[in-house]
Amino acid sequence: MSRFYYYLILINMIANIIASVPVILIQYRKNGVILSMILGIIVGLIIVYLITNFFNSYPGKSLPDLLKATMPKWFNIFFTFVLIGVWFFAGLITLITFTILLIHFLAPEMTHLMGTLLIVFFMAFGCFMKADKVLYTVEIIFVLTLPMLLFIFFKAYTNEQMEWDYVKVAITYINTMPRFLPFMSSVFLFLGVLNLVIFNQFFTTKQSIGWKQITFIGILGTVVLFTTYFIPIGFNGFENIESIMYPWVSTSDSMRIRYGFIERVVFVFLLFYLAISCISLLIHWHVVVELLKSIFNFNKLKIKNVKITPFIVIIAFITITAITVILIDELQIYYFTTYYYLHFAISVPSLLIVMWMIKRRLKNAKKT
Amino acid sequence: MLRKLKTLKKYQIILVVLLSLFFLSACSIKEIEKSAFIAEIGIDSSGNSEKPFKVTLKIYNPTSSIKESDSPNYIYISEDGKSITDAIRLLETKVDKRLEFGHLKFIILGEESIEKLQIRDMLDFFSRRPDIQLISWVMIGRPSAEHIVKMVPKSETAAYTSLFNYFDQNANESPFIVSRFLFDFRRKYFDEGVDPVLPIVETEEQEFKIDSALIIGENKNTVALDTNETRIYDILKGNVFKADLIVDTENEYFMIEADKIHVNYQTVEDSDGSITLKVHINAKGIIVESKKHLEIDNLKKYNELAGKHATELTKKFIIKLQESEIDPIGFGVRYQTTKLHNHLMSYEEWMKAYKDADLDIKVTFELKSTGQLG
Numbered sequence: 001m002s003r004f005y006y007y008l009i010l011i012n013m014i015a016n017i018i019a020s021v022p023v024i025l026i027q028y029r030k031n032g033v034i035l036s037m038i039l040g041i042i043v044g045l046i047i048v049y050l051i052t053n054f055f056n057s058y059p060g061k062s063l064p065d066l067l068k069a070t071m072p073k074w075f076n077i078f079f080t081f082v083l084i085g086v087w088f089f090a091g092l093i094t095l096i097t098f099t100i101l102l103i104h105f106l107a108p109e110m111t112h113l114m115g116t117l118l119i120v121f122f123m124a125f126g127c128f129m130k131a132d133k134v135l136y137t138v139e140i141i142f143v144l145t146l147p148m149l150l151f152i153f154f155k156a157y158t159n160e161q162m163e164w165d166y167v168k169v170a171i172t173y174i175n176t177m178p179r180f181l182p183f184m185s186s187v188f189l190f191l192g193v194l195n196l197v198i199f200n201q202f203f204t205t206k207q208s209i210g211w212k213q214i215t216f217i218g219i220l221g222t223v224v225l226f227t228t229y230f231i232p233i234g235f236n237g238f239e240n241i242e243s244i245m246y247p248w249v250s251t252s253d254s255m256r257i258r259y260g261f262i263e264r265v266v267f268v269f270l271l272f273y274l275a276i277s278c279i280s281l282l283i284h285w286h287v288v289v290e291l292l293k294s295i296f297n298f299n300k301l302k303i304k305n306v307k308i309t310p311f312i313v314i315i316a317f318i319t320i321t322a323i324t325v326i327l328i329d330e331l332q333i334y335y336f337t338t339y340y341y342l343h344f345a346i347s348v349p350s351l352l353i354v355m356w357m358i359k360r361r362l363k364n365a366k367k368t
Numbered sequence: 369m370l371r372k373l374k375t376l377k378k379y380q381i382i383l384v385v386l387l388s389l390f391f392l393s394a395c396s397i398k399e400i401e402k403s404a405f406i407a408e409i410g411i412d413s414s415g416n417s418e419k420p421f422k423v424t425l426k427i428y429n430p431t432s433s434i435k436e437s438d439s440p441n442y443i444y445i446s447e448d449g450k451s452i453t454d455a456i457r458l459l460e461t462k463v464d465k466r467l468e469f470g471h472l473k474f475i476i477l478g479e480e481s482i483e484k485l486q487i488r489d490m491l492d493f494f495s496r497r498p499d500i501q502l503i504s505w506v507m508i509g510r511p512s513a514e515h516i517v518k519m520v521p522k523s524e525t526a527a528y529t530s531l532f533n534y535f536d537q538n539a540n541e542s543p544f545i546v547s548r549f550l551f552d553f554r555r556k557y558f559d560e561g562v563d564p565v566l567p568i569v570e571t572e573e574q575e576f577k578i579d580s581a582l583i584i585g586e587n588k589n590t591v592a593l594d595t596n597e598t599r600i601y602d603i604l605k606g607n608v609f610k611a612d613l614i615v616d617t618e619n620e621y622f623m624i625e626a627d628k629i630h631v632n633y634q635t636v637e638d639s640d641g642s643i644t645l646k647v648h649i650n651a652k653g654i655i656v657e658s659k660k661h662l663e664i665d666n667l668k669k670y671n672e673l674a675g676k677h678a679t680e681l682t683k684k685f686i687i688k689l690q691e692s693e694i695d696p697i698g699f700g701v702r703y704q705t706t707k708l709h710n711h712l713m714s715y716e717e718w719m720k721a722y723k724d725a726d727l728d729i730k731v732t733f734e735l736k737s738t739g740q741l742g
Contacts, residue, residue, distance in 0.1 A: 030709075105498050114392070121386055160606070161552060165698065166559075168705035175708050237555030250495075253502040254551040258536070264501055 001052075001207050004135045007142060008199060008283065009048070009217060012192025013224040014149070015280040018248035018273055019097045020337040024185045025229045026241055032176040037225050039178055040186025045218050047348060048193045052209045054355045055196045058362075060204040063197035064294030067354075070361040077295060079354065083197065084291045086347060088320075091284035093337050095119060096325060098277040100333070101246060105270055116325045117318065123278060124314040127285040131202045134286045138279050145272045152269055153227055155255055162234040169238045170230065184341045189228075190221055191344065194351075195283055198290040245330070289313065401430070404465035407442065407529050410513030411452065412478035413485050419448040420485060422478075423455035424514045427463065440524050446514060452493040469499045474531055475506045475550060476569065478513035482582070482590060491554050502551040505535045508582055510570045521575045531569075534578055543599045543608040544579040557584065560715050561700025565593070565601060585694045600685045604631055604647070604697055612656070615670075615677050620660060624674055624735065626653030635703040636728075641713075643725040645699055647682060651731065655738045662738045671733045678731035690723050 025033050058066060063083075067076045099115045107115065129137070156162065196203075232247035235254045244250050253266040262268055292298075298309040328336070407426045414422035424446035431441055445462045449455025460467055475494060477487075494500050509516035524530040535547045546567040556564035563585050570577045581593045581601065593601060602608045606629070613624045629651045636644040655662060655670065662670070689695065700718060713721065 108498065109398075118389060121389065161549065163555075163701075165701045165705055166555075169701065169709075172705065172707065172709045175710070235551065235555075237559040239560060240555070240558035243558075250502060250551070254549070256503045256549075264503065 001209060001213050002203055004139070004199075004202065005052075005196075005207065006217075007135065007138050008195045009190070009192040010220065011138065011142075011276070011280050011283060012195075013189045013221060014146075015094060015273075015276050016189055017224060017228045018101075018246070019094065019277075020334065020341075021185045021189065022228045022232055022247045023245075023334070024338065024341070025182050026232065026247055028179050028182045029170060029233070029238070029241070030173055030176065032173075032178040033182045033229065034171065034174045035176070036178040036180075036182040037186045037229065040183050040189075041218060041221055041225065043183075044187045044190030044221060045214055047187070047352075048190050048217055049209065049214055050352060051193050051196060051355075052207075054359065055200040055203070056207050056209060057359070058200070059206050060201060062199075062201045062290070062294075064291060066358050066362075068294075070358050070365075071354075080291050080295055082347070084288055086343075087284050087287045087291070089340055091281045091288065092321060092324060093333070093340055094277050094280050094284070095123075095321065096328065096333055097337070098274065099325070100330060101249065102270055102274055104246075105249060105266065112325050113322060116321055119278065119281070120318050120321050123281050123285060124317045126282050127289045127317075128310055129286070131199055131286070131290070134282060135199070135202060137282065141275050141279050145275045148268065148272055149276070152252065152255070152265060152272075153231075155257065155265070156227075156231050156235075156251065159235075159255060161254065162231070163237075164234060166238045167230045167234050170233050180345075181338060181342065184345060185338075186225060188341050188344060189224060190217070191348070194348075195287055198287045199283075201290075285317070398466055402465055403468040404428075404443075404463050405468050405471045407472070408474040408476060408517050408531070409472060410446075410476040410478065410509060410517035411481055411485070411490055412513045413481045413483075414448045416448060419450055419454075421450070421452050421455050422446060422448050422514070423452055423459065424517045425459060425467070426517045427467075440520055440528075442520065444518050452490065469497065470501075472500055473504050473529070475504055476509040476513040476516050477506065477566070479508055479510045479568070480512065482508065482584065483588070487557060487584065487588070491557060494550055495554055500550075502549065502554075504550050505531075506548050506550050506553045506566055507535075507578075508566045508568045510568050515571065516569050516576075519571050519574075519576070523575065531576065534576065541609050542579075543602050543611045544595055546581045546598060546602060547607065559701070560586070561695065561702075561704055561718075562698035563694050563696050565696045567598075568592075583694050583696045585692075589692070589694065591689075591692045591694050596681070597685055597688070600682060601696060603629055603649070604633065604682075606631055611651075613674060613678055613681075615674050617673055617677075620658075620670070620673060622655050622658035622660075622662065622670070624651075624653050624733070625656045626651035626733070628652040633697060633699065633702065635699050635706065635725075637703075637706070641721070643703070643721045644728050645686065645722075645725045646728045647686065647730070649678070649682070649731040650734065651678075652734045652736060654736050658738075658741075662741070664738050667735050667738070670738075671735055674733040674735070675731050678733070679729055682731060683727060683729050686727060686729065690725065693719060693723055695722060 025037070028036070055061075064076070064080060067079065071079075095116060099112060099119060103110050103112060103115045126134075126137070228248075232244075232251045233241055235251045236244055236247065241247060249266060249270070252269040253264065255265040256263055257265055292313060296309065298307060301307065301309050301312075405428045407428050409426075410424040412422040412424070413420055424444065427443040427445070429441040429443050443463070445459050447455045447458045447462070449458055456467065477490065481490075495502065521530050534545055546565050548564070548566055553564045553566065556562050563583050565581050565583050567578050568580045568582055579595045579598060581598045583591045583593065585591070599608075599611065603611050608629070609627065611626050611629060613626065615622055615624065629649065632646075632648045634646040636646055638644065689697070699722060700715075703718060704712060712718075
């Protein structure tokens with residue numbers, strides 16, 4: 001597979017290490033989180049395989065293209081709007097969670113609205129880049145930030161203050177029945193692959209996905225899930241960890257690089273995560289823009305020969321985000337996120353059904 | 369061509385407007401000289417039931433040049449309050465600058481405050497505020513936190529609090545110092561099965577003296593550790609780089625410096641439900657001082673002597689812990705890792721079993737040399 005394919009998956013995994021996934025997992029730490037995670041990895045890998053396999057058979061074609069070729073128009077419009085909603089909320093949740101986090105720790109004097117707007121302005125324009133440019137941006141930011149993040153995770157694993165006893169205590173809860181919410185949030189880590197609905201345009205040559213690739217993604221996902229859940233427990237204890245609002249921020253604040261330029265790891269960590277969350281947002285909203293393009297003709301609306309549709313879209317993005325930020329509080333964003341994870345239980349199967357129908361119809365069309 | 373330029377100009381204007389948004393962040397930031405950086409915070413009980421918290425702050429007093437000021441320069445302020453935040457609000461009226469907690473490194477709890485105030489309240493304040501570092505060191509001030517906060521030792525230089533050197537494990541690596549981070553104190557205080565230990569800071573002739581520690585138990589029962597016990601605790605928890613041991617028997621009197629110590633502790637449950645605490649220590653080191661002539665051929669014998677002596681010391685220490693029903697080593701947590709969670713005994717049962725547990729303690733030494741003398 002092309003390396004850009006792995007970026008799409010990896011970005012979703014890494015961006016969710018410190019956001020809401022660990023909070024949800026830790027909430028269920030005595031109620032079957034471990035089995036849920038194991039099941040989540042298996043189901044996640046199956047989804048990755050099915051979706052990659054589907055798009056591999058149509059190199060260079062995005063989902064809207066395929067829909068147009070096979071499905072009735074009313075269904076296309078309906079389905080694309082559903083997809084737009086899913087991807088827009090993915091970006092919105094990432095954005096709001098991270099701005100709340102960043103402002104809380106890095107710039108407590110700033111208002112939430114201000115911080116969000118600063119990010120949204122740039123990201124909203126970035127979404128209109130071409131798919132390849134977006135992926136190149138992702139690569140550059142990955143190359144710049146990933147080594148430092150890996151270093152911080154390495155420091156966490158080797159830290160002498162990391163109590164493996166707590167991790168073992170957490171593992172003794174393996175005999176509890178799995179629950180749905182931690183299961184869905186584990187699956188969500190693998191859903192970066194869904195971005196292929198648009199980014200498949202970029203992969204014009206036929207790719208291969210077999211056991212090797214799936215094993216690699218599986219190992220990656222296992223490591224990421226393990227880090228997400230167990231490292232905060234090792235640093236903050238098992239019994240009382242649910243009283244911590246941001247487990248990963250507290251964890252990174254518990255690390256100390258004695259001879260580093262900045263002794264307090266949390267600032268470095270949050271700054272790098274700002275970059276990661278920005279590219280996550282960029283990918284998600286790029287998909288939204290491309291899906292919009294498949295429904296509306298962006299070239300149509302012009303004032304003095306300047307296309308104004310992009311501006312309408314940007315203004316819509318900014319206003320929706322601004323209104324949400326003003327209205328929402330931390331508890332609401334938590335519930336919002338949990339419902340968002342849960343809804344994939346319906347939307348991913350329906351996406352798979354639609355894909356199956358497309359495949360069948362294309363096959364039939366070929367025959368006749 | 370002309371039209372193209374026109375659109376470009378439009379975008380330029382948008383770009384300039386957007387970039388100028390960055391300047392807005394300047395409006396929300398207070399300048400550095402408008403902030404008062406707090407070096408240490410001390411919390412005492414005031415004895416006043418209306419306002420039980422007495423908060424003392426040590427604030428860096430900035431000087432124009434470090435070279436000009438030969439001695440460190442601090443401002444001290446203290447105030448009583450209903451809660452810590454209340455006291456700090458009142459303290460804000462005493463300084464002309466904004467109090468900045470981001471560089472706070474030392475949290476000193478007065479000896480009395482451990483008994484009289486709720487530790488939970490203090491921990492809540494320190495870990496709820498995002499600007500206080502979870503990697504700041506917590507310690508107990510004797511006789512009071514205020515006394516320790518206001519103390520400036522002779523060896524202190526400007527702009528560098530000398531307490532750093534004690535806890536940083538960078539300058540002073542004494543095995544008598546227990547170094548305890550805030551997050552570590554928090555997790556040990558709230559989790560069952562392990563009790564936190566805090567170092568006690570005293571003063572002696574214008575210098576600090578940190579060689580004892582205090583264990584804070586589940587029900588606020590505290591046990592003080594003396595110098596030797598503190599050292600054994602530190603060795604058992606693997607907090608030391610070097611440790612020494614005096615072996616004093618009828619024929620021999622020598623001193624060992626161990627630099628590689630491997631500690632293995634476990635709980636073993638027998639079939640009848642009784643518990644054995646297993647502590648196996650392996651130490652490697654050299655002999656650094658002796659009152660008598662030593663034979664390098666006899667290293668094996670010295671190993672045995674030292675091992676026997678150290679085993680006894682460790683046994684005595686653990687028996688003391690068992691008798692006071694306190695568990696700073698973390699046998700409780702270790703026990704929880706041995707079984708699935710629903711097969712464990714309850715915490716009360718565990719504490720009882722811990723108290724009556726058998727001991728299996730073994731210290732082995734591997735001496736490498738007798739130093740430069742035979």
